[in-house]
Amino acid sequence: MIEEAPPPPVAELRDIHLQFEEKKVLAGVSLKVETLDRLVIMGQSGSGKSTILRLMLGILTPTKGSVFFKQFEISRLPRRKLQQIRARIGMVYQYSALLSSRNVRDNVALPLQELTDMSRNEIEAVVDEKLNLVGMVDAKQQMPSELSGGMKKRVSLARALVMDPELILFDEPSAGLDPVISSVIDELIISLTEKSKVTSVIVTHEMDSAFRIGTKMAMLYQGKIIEAGEPEQFRQSENPVVAQFLSGSTEGPILEGSKDAIETK
Numbered sequence: 123m124i125e126e127a128p129p130p131p132v133a134e135l136r137d138i139h140l141q142f143e144e145k146k147v148l149a150g151v152s153l154k155v156e157t158l159d160r161l162v163i164m165g166q167s168g169s170g171k172s173t174i175l176r177l178m179l180g181i182l183t184p185t186k187g188s189v190f191f192k193q194f195e196i197s198r199l200p201r202r203k204l205q206q207i208r209a210r211i212g213m214v215y216q217y218s219a220l221l222s223s224r225n226v227r228d229n230v231a232l233p234l235q236e237l238t239d240m241s242r243n244e245i246e247a248v249v250d251e252k253l254n255l256v257g258m259v260d261a262k263q264q265m266p267s268e269l270s271g272g273m274k275k276r277v278s279l280a281r282a283l284v285m286d287p288e289l290i291l292f293d294e295p296s297a298g299l300d301p302v303i304s305s306v307i308d309e310l311i312i313s314l315t316e317k318s319k320v321t322s323v324i325v326t327h328e329m330d331s332a333f334r335i336g337t338k339m340a341m342l343y344q345g346k347i348i349e350a351g352e353p354e355q356f357r358q359s360e361n362p363v364v365a366q367f368l369s370g371s372t373e374g375p376i377l378e379g380s381k382d383a384i385e386t387k
């Protein structure tokens with residue numbers, strides 16, 4: 123009998139090196155995102171977390187190594203094919219990134235207008251459905267400037283869901299939100315990803331959020347993933363960097379500015 127090969131991970135980074143001019147940011151990052159994972163990536167400010175999301179979206183190309191979305195090596199795809207792949211990935215940006223001159227409805231409808239040939243009525247139905255999921259359908263006609271930080275975040279979640287993506291990337295979903303609203307957004311991320319059966323990657327340095335949301339975790343430090351696995355593995359980690367990061371202690375190997383300390387050969 124021939125055994126079927128297991129499905130490829132939804133996203134994978136293989137031995138990624140990335141350098142911006144003189145500055146080495148990633149120095150051999152390997153990471154797999156399996157179906158229905160909510161993978162939390164943790165790391166210091168400036169360690170390269172947003173860079174990893176940009177690589178997964180194909181906005182950045184690695185200096186060395188390969189980035190996969192399912193069976194596609196996105197770092198090698200022609201432009202047109204890459205655009206098709208990108209439409210299957212939703213992105214929630216750190217500060218929501220809504221268009222300030224467009225109302226909520228238009229912001230959410232935009233990907234559908236640009237990337238599909240749906241009719242106006244079909245678009246309206248999808249916009250309502252997604253805004254309903256995030257509890258924002260009554261705010262359809264409002265402008266982003268009229269919304270609180272938490273409401274903007276909800277709208278950007280709806281926009282990321284609108285193409286029914288197979289993967290959603292969240293960059294610091296609780297950035298700039300108070301602790302209560304952060305928890306509400308965390309709960310929303312959990313319920314949406316479960317309801318929509320979508321795989322996700324969440325970048326954060328908020329430990330409470332990380333443990334609330336994550337089904338898997340990875341920690342980026344000095345250009346490498348120094349620990350990856352289940353949340354429980356992180357709680358019990360004997361790696362002093364992981365332990366210090368989790369406790370937020372000033373005592374330990376992590377020093378201010380140590381993110382710049384990747385050795386360059």
Ligand SMILES: Nc1ncnc2c1ncn2[C@@H]1O[C@H](COP(=O)(O)OP(=O)(O)OP(=O)(O)O)[C@@H](O)[C@H]1O
Nearest residue numbers: 142145147165166167168169170171172173174327
């Ligand atoms: N386009 C770019 N050109 C040059 N340097 C860049 C570029 N993008 C990022 N960097 C540098 O790469 C490093 C990693 O940036 P990145 O934004 O991925 O960090 P981060 O972990 O997301 O940080 P934060 O928690 O502050 O958002 C930083 O030192 C940043 O200055």
Ligand SMILES: [Mg+2]
Nearest residue numbers: 171172173293
């Ligand atoms: Mg960032």
